[in-house]
């Protein structure tokens with residue numbers, strides 16, 4: 054049986070059928086959900102972390118947590134919505150812990166940057182696909198470095214808006230905050246990126 | 257344009273770009289942007305940054321994600337952030353097949369135990385020497401009648417205890 058990968062309408066049973074099976078202890082059913090949703094989940098993690106290996110690990114970690122709390126999933130929201138919340142929280146936890154360790158070193162370490170690579174060049178190369186001629190590497194480098202200067206909460210809001218295309222209300226629910234907070238986080242995040250990336254947009 | 261006006265409008269530009277501004281507030285901001293080159297540039301910058309971010313993530317996520325799997329390679333992935341050593345152990349256990357490693361460890365333990373077992377038995381004290389023989393094993397136990405037992409304890413001839421055996 055071929056399983057579909059993430060996004061779009063499933064060709065076979067909808068998510069809730071697999072969720073119900075997984076809740077009864079069918080590990081293969083949960084495997085189907087992982088295959089379906091891992092790309093979307095990974096995109097959120099990559100956006101928040103800017104580093105491939107860490108994003109891979111934390112996406113896996115999010116699925117572990119989802120499986121462990123599957124009994125609490127009552128189907129009021131879509132599985133993808135519920136999972137997105139878990140992924141976001143796993144990444145936020147990670148970034149907050151990284152922040153509380155020795156400021157610069159841990160932050161770089163958490164994001165996989167070498168000490169002699171303070172500008173996060175390696176981070177940008179993770180955004181760059183090996184066979185991509187399209188992606189402008191220099192801009193990618195600058196974006197990731199600029200993202201690294203945002204607070205975890207600002208990053209989360211920006212990723213949920215730009216990558217996931219959520220409304221402010223949906224972002225507020227995902228991050229457990231008010232819509233006004235979402236608005237101001239996005240404002241400060243974009244303002245900062247605009248200043249840091251200004252030179253890359255020559256007009 | 258009056259910079260004071262831009263200052264009051266600016267915090268709402270991001271929400272305008274996201275179509276999350278409504279009613280009178282939206283009217284005010286739209287009215288300002290229509291006549292303000294600076295704020296239009298800001299909106300354009302926001303758009304470009306968003307597009308570049310989406311493009312980067314899109315391209316970045318085209319890589320192979322089969323490492324994200326179920327069941328996970330490690331039943332309980334350690335909670336990040338990891339120390340360098342935890343990271344190393346985690347990576348090794350994630351990417352290295354554990355069975356050859358476990359088999360190697362088992363072989364090593366078997367070897368150590370084996371060497372210990374085939375070591376010559378310690379020489380008994382206060383023994384009585386009956387006869388010297390060549391034998392494979394260090395101890396022979398021969399059950400006799402009435403619950404009696406004969407134990408023959410073998411040891412190397414050059415591993416004699418200080419106590420001189422008493423020949424019968």
Ligand SMILES: [Zn+2]
Pocket residue numbers: 257261262265288292293294295296
């Ligand atoms: Zn203006």
